[in-house]
Amino acid sequence: MAMGKTRAAGPRQGGSGNTRRADLVLRRLVEEFRSGRITETISKVDFLRDPRDNRPCMSWSLKNRVLMVGQGTFDARNVAQWNRVNRRVIARRSAIYIIRPLHAYSCASCAKGAARGARLRYARSARLFECRTCGLSVAPSAIRGGSDPAVLRRIRGFGCQPEFRVEDTVGDALPEYAPARPPPLHGVAKKWGIHVKYQVDPSGSSLGSYEARSNTIHLGTESPWVFFHEISHAADSMVLARSGRALKGGQDPVQEAVAQLSACVLSEMYGMGSTRAHTRDYLRAQARGTGERELVRLALDVLDRVEGVLGLILSTAQGSGAAAESGQEDGHRGDGARAGKIRGH
Numbered sequence: 476m477a478m479g480k481t482r483a484a485g486p487r488q489g490g491s492g493n494t495r496r497a498d499l500v501l502r503r504l505v506e507e508f509r510s511g512r513i514t515e516t517i518s519k520v521d522f523l524r525d526p527r528d529n530r531p532c533m534s535w536s537l538k539n540r541v542l543m544v545g546q547g548t549f550d551a552r553n554v555a556q557w558n559r560v561n562r563r564v565i566a567r568r569s570a571i572y573i574i575r576p577l578h579a580y581s582c583a584s585c586a587k588g589a590a591r592g593a594r595l596r597y598a599r600s601a602r603l604f605e606c607r608t609c610g611l612s613v614a615p616s617a618i619r620g621g622s623d624p625a626v627l628r629r630i631r632g633f634g635c636q637p638e639f640r641v642e643d644t645v646g647d648a649l650p651e652y653a654p655a656r657p658p659p660l661h662g663v664a665k666k667w668g669i670h671v672k673y674q675v676d677p678s679g680s681s682l683g684s685y686e687a688r689s690n691t692i693h694l695g696t697e698s699p700w701v702f703f704h705e706i707s708h709a710a711d712s713m714v715l716a717r718s719g720r721a722l723k724g725g726q727d728p729v730q731e732a733v734a735q736l737s738a739c740v741l742s743e744m745y746g747m748g749s750t751r752a753h754t755r756d757y758l759r760a761q762a763r764g765t766g767e768r769e770l771v772r773l774a775l776d777v778l779d780r781v782e783g784v785l786g787l788i789l790s791t792a793q794g795s796g797a798a799a800e801s802g803q804e805d806g807h808r809g810d811g812a813r814a815g816k817i818r819g820h
């Protein structure tokens with residue numbers, strides 16, 4: 476059954492040539508830029524294509540994928556598309572909106588003379604688009620195809636298209652997203668029985684998370700750096716467990732510093748670029764307002780834990796299975812050797 480509500484389309488037009496709702500949706504895009512959040516959102520959007528990935532959004536423009544992810548999902552479809560994969564929209568869930576161009580069509584020969592009447596108008600009775608000046612008439616299918624040389628097409632504004640988030644549907648399970656190129660060290664996660672799930676964080680606040688209880692890493696991006704950060708949390712959790720300790724819930728400054736620094740080292744080792752500047756800013760922000768003695772204690776604790784984390788990850792990567800596996804699957808054959816070098820530091 477097709478369900479779920481789409482709010483009424485509302486008054487058609489604002490002064491911009493856009494529908495009012497499109498103006499609201501476009502403001503969301505502007506806000507992404509103004510807040511700088513676009514840098515995070517785009518790294519979520521920029522998923523490499525899984526060859527088996529047949530989500531309809533894969534054929535959308537970048538701006539619409541940014542809008543989709545900004546509204547908290549990696550998969551939005553219309554009701555018919557959901558029904559086709561045996562899922563239905565949960566009652567009373569609202570649509571999210573993406574934008575689509577609204578076109579104006581004019582008669583190519585009359586427009587040359589700059590005639591104001593060159594605009595093609597739809598005549599309901601004839602079911603044709605007509606030019607009042609020269610009497611040209613064109614079938615709607617030819618107009619929308621955009622290939623008829625007698626018709627000029629331009630974008631006059633934007634309208635909205637409602638879509639429903641996968642999170643607002645129920646039904647048959649969907650294939651789980653797997654990146655075309657898994658991150659280096661994914662073999663380590665596999666060896667530790669960690670379930671790596673690619674999914675937008677519903678709260679929209681983070682690019683990734685590690686949940687110790689379910690031993691699951693959620694990734695909202697294919698950036699290897701985020702994976703390194705989360706697997707460092709997992710390793711930290713294992714190291715802590717040896718002394719009867721455990722990760723704290725939420726964002727604990729010490730455990731974040733541990734994951735951040737470990738990921739920074741791993742990133743450089745695996746040739747994924749430096750995240751030093753980012754890490755430095757992060758640590759400075761964490762240290763602000765902390766007293767001198769407290770900072771010393773913090774630094775010592777963090778460094779001990781980073782050592783434990785890197786030791787555990789790299790020894791697992793080099794051990795039988797995980798290292799060979801990740802080397803073959805990722806094309807990072809040099810990893811083992813480089814890992815060995817770092818361990819001597």
Ligand SMILES: [Zn+2]
Binds near residue numbers: 582
């Ligand atoms: Zn004409």
Ligand SMILES: [Zn+2]
Binds near residue numbers: 708731734
């Ligand atoms: Zn973290």
